[in-house]
Amino acid sequence: MGLTAQSVGRNARGREGEKKPAVRSAALAGNPNVGKSTVFNALTGLHQHTGNWSGKTVLSAAGSYVYRGREYALTDIPGAYSLRAASAEEEAARDFILFGGADLTVVVCDAGALERNLNLTLQILEATPNVIVAVNLMDEAQRRGIRVDTQALSDALGVPVIPMAARRGRGLEELKRAVAEFEPRPYAYTVRFPEPVEEAVNVLEMRLENLLNGRVNPRFAALRILEEDSGAVKALEQRLGLDFAADPETAAALTWAREVLKRAGYTAEDVRDALISGVYRAAEQLVSRCVTGPAAVSPGRLKLDRVLTRPLTGFPLMLALLALIFFITVRGANAPSDALYALFTRAEGLLSRGLTALRVPGAVHDALIYGVWRVLGYVVSVMLPPMAIFFPLFTLLEDLGYLPRVAFNLDSGFRRAGACGKQCLTMAMGFGCNAAGVVGCRIIDAKRERLIAQLTNSLVPCNGRFPILIALITMFLVTGQGLGGDLLACLLLTGFIVLGVAATLGMSWLLSRTLLRGQPSSPTLELPPFRRPKLGEVVVRSLLDRTLFVLGRAAAVAAPAGLLIWLAANVPVGDGSVLSAVTGALDPVGRFLGMDGVILTAFILGLPANETVIPIMIMAYAASGSFQGYESLTGLRALLVDNGWTAVTAVCTALFTILHWPCTTTLLTVKKETGSLKWTVLAAVLPAAAGAALCAVVNLLF
Amino acid sequence: MQGTLTRLPDGASGTVGTLKISGELKGRLMDLGFTPGARVTRLFAAPSGDPAAYYVRGSVIALRRSEAELVTLREERGAGTWA
Numbered sequence: 001m002g003l004t005a006q007s008v009g010r011n012a013r014g015r016e017g018e019k020k021p022a023v024r025s026a027a028l029a030g031n032p033n034v035g036k037s038t039v040f041n042a043l044t045g046l047h048q049h050t051g052n053w054s055g056k057t058v059l060s061a062a063g064s065y066v067y068r069g070r071e072y073a074l075t076d077i078p079g080a081y082s083l084r085a086a087s088a089e090e091e092a093a094r095d096f097i098l099f100g101g102a103d104l105t106v107v108v109c110d111a112g113a114l115e116r117n118l119n120l121t122l123q124i125l126e127a128t129p130n131v132i133v134a135v136n137l138m139d140e141a142q143r144r145g146i147r148v149d150t151q152a153l154s155d156a157l158g159v160p161v162i163p164m165a166a167r168r169g170r171g172l173e174e175l176k177r178a179v180a181e182f183e184p185r186p187y188a189y190t191v192r193f194p195e196p197v198e199e200a201v202n203v204l205e206m207r208l209e210n211l212l213n214g215r216v217n218p219r220f221a222a223l224r225i226l227e228e229d230s231g232a233v234k235a236l237e238q239r240l241g242l243d244f245a246a247d248p249e250t251a252a253a254l255t256w257a258r259e260v261l262k263r264a265g266y267t268a269e270d271v272r273d274a275l276i277s278g279v280y281r282a283a284e285q286l287v288s289r290c291v292t293g294p295a296a297v298s299p300g301r302l303k304l305d306r307v308l309t310r311p312l313t314g315f316p317l318m319l320a321l322l323a324l325i326f327f328i329t330v331r332g333a334n335a336p337s338d339a340l341y342a343l344f345t346r347a348e349g350l351l352s353r354g355l356t357a358l359r360v361p362g363a364v365h366d367a368l369i370y371g372v373w374r375v376l377g378y379v380v381s382v383m384l385p386p387m388a389i390f391f392p393l394f395t396l397l398e399d400l401g402y403l404p405r406v407a408f409n410l411d412s413g414f415r416r417a418g419a420c421g422k423q424c425l426t427m428a429m430g431f432g433c434n435a436a437g438v439v440g441c442r443i444i445d446a447k448r449e450r451l452i453a454q455l456t457n458s459l460v461p462c463n464g465r466f467p468i469l470i471a472l473i474t475m476f477l478v479t480g481q482g483l484g485g486d487l488l489a490c491l492l493l494t495g496f497i498v499l500g501v502a503a504t505l506g507m508s509w510l511l512s513r514t515l516l517r518g519q520p521s522s523p524t525l526e527l528p529p530f531r532r533p534k535l536g537e538v539v540v541r542s543l544l545d546r547t548l549f550v551l552g553r554a555a556a557v558a559a560p561a562g563l564l565i566w567l568a569a570n571v572p573v574g575d576g577s578v579l580s581a582v583t584g585a586l587d588p589v590g591r592f593l594g595m596d597g598v599i600l601t602a603f604i605l606g607l608p609a610n611e612t613v614i615p616i617m618i619m620a621y622a623a624s625g626s627f628q629g630y631e632s633l634t635g636l637r638a639l640l641v642d643n644g645w646t647a648v649t650a651v652c653t654a655l656f657t658i659l660h661w662p663c664t665t666t667l668l669t670v671k672k673e674t675g676s677l678k679w680t681v682l683a684a685v686l687p688a689a690a691g692a693a694l695c696a697v698v699n700l701l702f
Numbered sequence: 703m704q705g706t707l708t709r710l711p712d713g714a715s716g717t718v719g720t721l722k723i724s725g726e727l728k729g730r731l732m733d734l735g736f737t738p739g740a741r742v743t744r745l746f747a748a749p750s751g752d753p754a755a756y757y758v759r760g761s762v763i764a765l766r767r768s769e770a771e772l773v774t775l776r777e778e779r780g781a782g783t784w785a
Binding site: 110114272295310311314316409411417527528 | 708724725726728729730732733734735737738739740741743745746748749750751753754755757758759760761762763764765766767768
């Protein structure tokens with residue numbers, strides 16, 4: 001927890017330092033899942049990833065926009081349910097609101113759940129009077145028959161309240177104008193608590209006023225001290241360089257205040273409970289004055305939710321959705337893959353002639369064409385189409401709000417494995433990219449559970465490994481052609497994914513009973529309403545943010561890797577090449593695992609990027625030592641069969657594809673996130689050991 | 703004997719009485735809206751029966767059984783069901 005909180009805090013401060021001179025700065029706060037990031041993106045145009053599940057913004061994002069010729073700085077701070085921080089994100093949110101130095105705080109609320117959202121809003125109003133309330137998702141609430149009288153809310157709170165539907169672009173201009181015209185104001189709305197609490201606050205507040213010197217609202221500080229919110233008190237003392245207990249007058253005031261409370265029978269916890277209840281009572285009153293409509297979930301949503309979570313339909317639907325995504329991916333990727341491959345082959349001819357014309361030496365020509373270009377061509381043509389289809393589909397599910405339902409369905413599994421329920425979400429991120437999944441583990445607060453999630457993230461195949469699985473399945477395991485064949489192939493692929501999920505649970509279970517013992521904590525899991533994704537935005541965002549990023553990284557690794565492998569395959573050592581010497585040495589181990597030396601070598605050399613595993617195999621098998629272009633998967637299959645491949649080889653290779661060491665990027669990320677070499681080594685050894693054991697068993701049995 | 707949230711069948715509502723714990727978890731449950739007097743409706747459970755989804759103060763929150771049994775319900779005459 002400390003590590004995350006610190007890095008988040010440092011980041012927030014770092015951004016402040018870099019901030020360009022803007023006329024005004026605003027912080028964007030709010031509960032998770034209220035469309036905060038949508039508002040941020042719509043205002044700044046900076047594309048930060050938003051997803052329809054809680055806790056996506058692990059770090060605060062900064063951007064700016066120009067309104068009427070003036071620049072405004074905006075910081076999107078992590079979503080929080082309360083300033084009484086229960087997680088690293090909430091700590092970061094609290095600290096930014098208190099010490100971030102923004103001129104004002106825009107609190108984004110969900111019009112459909114205003115009562116819960118007002119809990120945070122009223123707490124923020126205790127910390128600062130400079131607040132604009134943006135009541136977002138007005139359209140969604142309206143469809144459910146809920147009406148919010150924003151004018152009445154504004155009158156009651158004494159701050160501007162802007163109705164918004166950010167996804168439709170409604171209310172953005174009004175918000176920009178409100179920010180531009182905002183004048184710093186005195187505290188207008190104050191929640192009053194039971195008499196003994198107010199009396200104690202008054203005693204303490206007077207003394208704190210001198211001490212805090214206008215930097216933080218004394219009432220806010222007094223409340224935190226009296227309810228013994230140690231995190232907030234520590235943050236106040238550290239950031240402001242104070243020690244409340246060491247100041248004799250404050251200590252005296254505190255003793256007196258505690259005496260007042262004690263006489264009334266209030267413990268610190270009673271104070272806290274009174275504060276929360278008091279804020280919610282105020283929220284109830286505000287809602288009864290400003291909101292009309294049904295206080296219930298819409299029947300349509302409830303029906304859909306029941307289908308998605310019922311034992312008979314929940315799991316089958318989950319698997320069916322996964323299989324459907326793979327089916328569309330596999331079927332849709334074939335033609336573009338072939339077209340791209342043909343394009344690379346044609347370009348190869350041109351390139352080769354060009355190099356020859358330039359009188360480039362033969363060895364250099366071969367290294368560039370057969371090493372660099374062919375591996376690059378393979379990686380791009382095999383990876384790009386599936387990614388360009390898979391990522392948008394997955395983003396679509398994310399934006400719909402389906403992932404929290406998956407987390408809900410799988411929660412008992414993760415609980416029994418002694419892991420955090422949020423691990424389900426970081427695992428889902430791993431399907432895209434394991435390195436991203438490991439970074440995503442920051443949303444898990446307990447250190448023990450975060451480590452479990454980080455160490456097991458690579459057990460689900462990332463996008464670099466899907467193409468390998470697809471190729472292996474279509475070459476060796478499913479011989480049928482056409483629709484039926486594709487259907488069977490994607491079912492098998494789904495099976496492999498389920499195996500990855502099972503391995504994740506199993507490994508988490510093992511870790512939580514051996515190296516990382518402890519009780520599973522229960523994070524807050526909210527099931528947000530389903531939301532219709534904006535198709536255009538999903539496609540653009542998933543292509544730009546994810547596909548191009550992952551492809552760029554893979555290509556950057558594939559090109560030099562191609563050169564290295566060509567050299568290894570062509571530099572003679574004794575009778576053969578370096579590569580053949582290595583593959584020969586590894587052959588007994590590989591055979592024991594149901595594979596061979598070449599496959600094992602390919603996995604080892606594929607460490608920087610799994611996408612290069614298949615091209616390395618091809619290069620090693622091909623007698624000439626160069627990556628022989630092949631016309632189609634059938635051509636590749638012939639090459640592999642010639643080298644002794646059977647269905648068992650394919651199954652073992654597929655298993656090892658799912659369960660082996662993660663790529664370098666992921667390992668470096670684990671090192672960075674855990675700060676420990678021991679855990680990094682374990683993150684590589686654990687999946688590899690599991691994969692090797694499984695392969696050996698399969699090989700012995702069949 | 704006092705009923706807790708776990709007693710509610712799917713679709714039934716109740717009013718929060720007290721929370722049978724202290725410390726951080728109590729604070730978090732209250733911050734999510736499970737304060738004494740709050741109206742809670744149990745909506746549906748996960749396939750394994752645990753966790754279950756509860757509607758409280760405009761949002762749907764999943765609680766594990768171990769958490770739900772900490773939230774007691776007030777005695778109500780003619781407890782109404784919902785949906």
